[in-house]
Amino acid sequence: MISVRRVNKLLLSASLSLVIVACGGGGSATSKQSSSSSSANTSSSSSESSPSSESSTSSSSSSESSSSLSSSSSSEPTAPSLYTLVNFPVGMAVSAGNESRSFLDIPAKQSTIQQHFNQLTAGNIMKMSYLHPSESTFSYGNADTLVNWAETNGLTVHGHTFIWHSDYQVPSWMKSYSGDFETMLDNHVTQIATHFAGKLESWDVVNEAIDESQPNCYRNSLFYQKLGADYIANAFRAADAADPDVDLYYNDYSTENGSASSTKFNCLLQLVDDLIADGVPIDGVGFQMHIQIDWPSANDIGAAFRAIVDRGLKVKITELDIPVNNPYASSAFPQYSTYSDEAAQLQKQRYKDIVSTYLDAVPAHLRGGVTVWGLWDGDSWLLTLGDRAGTDDWPLLFSGPANGPYEAKPAFYGVEEALSQ
Numbered sequence: 231m232i233s234v235r236r237v238n239k240l241l242l243s244a245s246l247s248l249v250i251v252a253c254g255g256g257g258s259a260t261s262k263q264s265s266s267s268s269s270a271n272t273s274s275s276s277s278e279s280s281p282s283s284e285s286s287t288s289s290s291s292s293s294e295s296s297s298s299l300s301s302s303s304s305s306e307p308t309a310p311s312l313y314t315l316v317n318f319p320v321g322m323a324v325s326a327g328n329e330s331r332s333f334l335d336i337p338a339k340q341s342t343i344q345q346h347f348n349q350l351t352a353g354n355i356m357k358m359s360y361l362h363p364s365e366s367t368f369s370y371g372n373a374d375t376l377v378n379w380a381e382t383n384g385l386t387v388h389g390h391t392f393i394w395h396s397d398y399q400v401p402s403w404m405k406s407y408s409g410d411f412e413t414m415l416d417n418h419v420t421q422i423a424t425h426f427a428g429k430l431e432s433w434d435v436v437n438e439a440i441d442e443s444q445p446n447c448y449r450n451s452l453f454y455q456k457l458g459a460d461y462i463a464n465a466f467r468a469a470d471a472a473d474p475d476v477d478l479y480y481n482d483y484s485t486e487n488g489s490a491s492s493t494k495f496n497c498l499l500q501l502v503d504d505l506i507a508d509g510v511p512i513d514g515v516g517f518q519m520h521i522q523i524d525w526p527s528a529n530d531i532g533a534a535f536r537a538i539v540d541r542g543l544k545v546k547i548t549e550l551d552i553p554v555n556n557p558y559a560s561s562a563f564p565q566y567s568t569y570s571d572e573a574a575q576l577q578k579q580r581y582k583d584i585v586s587t588y589l590d591a592v593p594a595h596l597r598g599g600v601t602v603w604g605l606w607d608g609d610s611w612l613l614t615l616g617d618r619a620g621t622d623d624w625p626l627l628f629s630g631p632a633n634g635p636y637e638a639k640p641a642f643y644g645v646e647e648a649l650s651q
């Protein structure tokens with residue numbers, strides 16, 4: 231099953247590349263490369279935030295542009311285009327639709343994205359409640375606008391996500407659904423996958439199904455309560471049936487610590503091995519990678535990637551961000567109250583190490599790509615998340631102000647240096 235999917239997709243990918251070469255580029259729409267297939271010390275949990283809480287723009291991030299950042303970046307060369315350095319997707323998560331800071335409302339954001347990235351992920355608007363607000367209503371307008379913009383400008387789209395437990399985006403009608411839950415959820419996936427069939431590069435089919443504190447590893451979500459672990463395999467099968475050529479990922483956080491003692495990582499392997507053993511059409515594993523500046527180690531991250539590669543699956547970094555402060559670090563580790571040169575260089579090295587680890591551990595044919603979760607520091611979801619709320623830890627690759635121009639930070643050059651290796 232898996233190998234047949236892969237052969238079909240490789241053929242499709244090869245023919246797409248030929249078409250692009252034959253067209254000879256020209257214009258921004260065709261000049262983009264085709265993608266490869268076209269806690270203490272835990273990562274941040276994603277269930278704590280809500281879209282409404284992100285509506286304000288961080289003033290601390292805005293003022294950052296006047297900090298010592300400019301001195302550290304002024305010694306850097308002019309920012310080159312990131313995606314042209316490699317032949318896998320280099321992606322950006324965006325707000326869109328009615329969200330604040332929608333990239334469609336900010337021309338400077340569009341041009342910076344076009345310059346450096348060749349894939350988009352919707353930060354919110356392709357989640358369950360947005361696309362399927364009532365049992366009989368699917369609402370595709372905002373997502374279609376995003377997908378059309380991407381297509382027009384030569385970017386691919388990674389879909390995020392058919393199924394996620396997080397309370398704010400499980401449609402309320404689904405929570406009180408009294409009919410056949412399995413049929414309903416299959417239809418949810420089938421309808422959405424069918425709508426976007428042929429238009430997306432990949433999907434996060436199921437997001438965050440693992441809870442390592444549960445004896446059997448499965449999160450006790452609405453979906454698990456109704457259907458047991460079968461809902462995961464069912465979703466992959468429904469998506470595959472509706473869109474056989476799109477890449478299908480299982481996506482989660484805190485799975486990038488591939489040390490043998492990591493309970494969550496072992497849960498991930500169990501889940502993936504069970505899907506493979508059952509012939510479920512999974513193409514890859516998405517590692518969110520909302521990681522810390524000092525944890526997990528690059529070695530442990532490499533081990534996690536290699537374990538997935540050993541299973542013949544693609545590896546995709548789906549939501550990368552790296553704040554300069556780890557609130558859980560030992561007191562010996564520095565905490566920065568300004569984005570100093572020292573903090574900027576530390577972050578640059580960390581971004582570089584992560585991308586280098588990805589390139590070292592994942593062979594070219596299994597690279598699903600690297601996506602950063604927001605363009606500039608004021609975009610970051612971490613500004614409103616749990617322990618971090620109200621604190622700017624400068625997690626992203628660019629600085630503001632909110633409407634641009636955006637300035638590439640040393641972190642950007644860390645990514646650029648790694649991608650150039």
Ligand code: XIL
Nearest residue numbers: 276279280281284353354437518611
């Ligand atoms: C986040 C969005 O960025 C926020 O705007 C929203 O308030 C909460 O969700 N893991 C995921 C993403 O898979 O969907 C989450 O996105 C971040 C963590």
